[in-house]
Structure formats: structure tokens, C-alpha cells
Amino acid sequence: MLSQPFLLEDLHQLVDALAAALDAKSSYTLGHSERVADLALLIAERIGLNAEKQHLVHIGAHLHDIGKIGIPDEVLNKPGRLTEEQFAIIKQHPVIGYGIVSKVKSFSAITDIVRFHHERFDGKGYPDGLKGFKIPLGARIVAVADSFDAMTAPRIYRQCFTPAEALEEIRRCRGTQFDPEVADCFIAIMEKDDLWRPAMPAKTNVLFG
Ligand SMILES: [Fe+2]
Numbered sequence: 662m663l664s665q666p667f668l669l670e671d672l673h674q675l676v677d678a679l680a681a682a683l684d685a686k687s688s689y690t691l692g693h694s695e696r697v698a699d700l701a702l703l704i705a706e707r708i709g710l711n712a713e714k715q716h717l718v719h720i721g722a723h724l725h726d727i728g729k730i731g732i733p734d735e736v737l738n739k740p741g742r743l744t745e746e747q748f749a750i751i752k753q754h755p756v757i758g759y760g761i762v763s764k765v766k767s768f769s770a771i772t773d774i775v776r777f778h779h780e781r782f783d784g785k786g787y788p789d790g791l792k793g794f795k796i797p798l799g800a801r802i803v804a805v806a807d808s809f810d811a812m813t814a815p816r817i818y819r820q821c822f823t824p825a826e827a828l829e830e831i832r833r834c835r836g837t838q839f840d841p842e843v844a845d846c847f848i849a850i851m852e853k854d855d856l857w858r859p860a861m862p863a864k865t866n867v868l869f870g
Contacts, residue, residue, distance in 0.1 A: 673720075676720050676723045676724060677723070679723075680694040680695065680723050680727070682730060683727055683729055683730055686729070686730060686734065686737070687729060687737050688738075690729075693726070693810055693811075694722070694723050694725065694726060695723065696810045696814075697722045697723075697725060697803065697806045697807050698720075698722040698723040698806075700722075700805075700806035700809060700810065700847070701718050701719060701721075701722035701799075701802050701803050701806040702715060702718065702722070703847075703850050704718075704802045704805065704806060704843060704846055704850065705718040705719070705799075707846050707849070707850055708798075708802070708842070708843065708846050710798075714799075717770040717771055717774075718770075718774070718799045718803070720771055721770065721773070721774030721799050721800075721803060722774065722802075722803045724758065724762055724771060724775055725758070725774055725775055725807060726754060726758065726807075727758045727761055727762065727775060728754035728755055728756065728757030728758025728759070728760075728761065728775065729751075729754045729758075730757070730761070731753070731754070731757035732750060732751060732754055732757070736750050736751060737751070752779070752787050752788065753788075755775060755776050755778060755779055755787070756776065756788050758775040758776070759772055759775050759776040761775075770797070770799055771799075773797040773799055773800055774797070774799040774800050774803050776788070776789075777789070777791060777796050777797055777800035778800050778803045778804050778807055779804070780792075780796045780800060780804070781804075781837065781838045781839075782801070782836060782837065782838060782840050782841070783836075783837045783838070786838075793840075794840075796840075798840075801839070801840040801843050804838070804839060804840075805831060805839050805840075805843050805844055805847045806847070808827075808830075808838070808839070809824075809828070809831060809847070809851075812826075812830060813827050828848055828851055828852065831844050831847065832844065832848055
């Protein structure tokens with residue numbers, strides 16, 4: 662029995678703890694969930710979601726990859742290219758994450774983000790192949806933020822994109838991989854507001870090709 666009401670702050674700490682569990686398992690993605698959550702919140706604000714929905718997008722973004730906890734270490738942390746079979750295993754993480762987060766019944770906006778963040782606007786994503794506006798908005802937002810961070814974060818086995826190159830890639834994929842409005846919104850935030858993060862890696866920081 663709780664001695665005091667369950668606070669929003671407690672929920673945030675619980676979410677941070679879950680995200681930290683994933684970071685502990687997969688150190689090469691350290692900080693990814695937090696950066697994606699920050700970027701997703703910026704988009705949610707700019708696109709005009711109300712405060713409650715912004716909050717749900719932020720939490721969902723924190724947890725978007727939580728299903729990777731269920732992926733074997735040798736696949737999740739494998740440097741270099743994955744085999745087709747290994748990639749098929751990785752692709753299970755949205756459904757595994759959905760199974761974890763859906764234990765909390767009132768979290769449907771968050772579970773949508775966890776399950777659908779790898780769907781594509783053209784319907785060629787996974788796990789369900791949802792298309793266009795059938796993909797929940799929170800997941801369309803997190804898809805852009807996730808891709809930007811994945812492209813700009815250094816990996817030991819490949820060179821990362823500069824932020825400008827990653828934005829160009831998002832622009833190129835607007836309407837195919839990404840919701841065009843969400844992509845445009847993100848590009849506008851990053852370009853016009855000059856929100857380059859000091860910690861964001863430059864191409865020259867990466868020693869490995
Ligand atoms: Fe993911």
C-alpha cells in the first residue's frame with residue numbers, strides 16, 4: 662500500500678528506470694532513448710499537441726525500444742551487418758515492447774508508440790504494415806526522432822551522418838518513410854531554431870568506417 666498518492670514524478674522515474682535497464686543491456690545505444698524523447702517532445706510541442714498528449718509522446722519515446730530487452734545479446738550488440746535471420750529477430754522488438762508496456766492498461770497512447778514506431782508512412786514498415794494516418798501520430802513523431810538520432814549517433818562499425826546529412830535524409834524520405842508534416846516540422850525545428858545539440862556527434866568524431 663502506498664503511503665502517498667502515486668505522483669507523475671514517480672511515473673517518470675519508473676520510465677527512466679526501464680529505459681536504464683535497456684541501456685545496461687545495450688551500451689552502444691546509451692542515451693538513445695533519452696535523446697529520442699527530447700526530440701519527440703520538441704516535435705509534439707511544435708505540431709500543437711496539448712500538454713497531456715505531449716507528455717504521453719515523451720514517455721512513449723523514452724520506452725520506444727524497451728522490447729530490445731527481449732532480444733538476445735549476441736544479436737542486439739553484434740557489430741557489423743546482421744544476417745537476414747538476425748534482422749528478423751531484431752524486428753520483433755516492437756511487439757515484445759508492446760507486450761511489456763501494455764501491462765499498464767491506461768497507457769494505450771504509449772503502447773501505440775512502442776508497437777508502431779517502425780511503421781512507415783508508405784505502409785512498408787513493421788510489425789503491422791500500417792499505412793499513412795492509420796499509424797498513430799505519436800508513433801509517426803517518434804519514427805522521425807528515432808531515425809534522426811540513429812543516423813547521427815556513432816556506431817563502432819559504421820560512420821554516422823552529420824546532423825545536416827541526417828536532415829537531408831529525412832527530407833528525402835518525407836511521404837515514404839515519414840509523415841511529411843511531421844518530417845517538415847522536425848526539419849523546421851532543427852534548421853530554423855538552430856537546435857543543434859552540443860553533444861551531437863560530428864562526422865569527424867567517428868574513427869571507424
Ligand atoms: Fe526500435
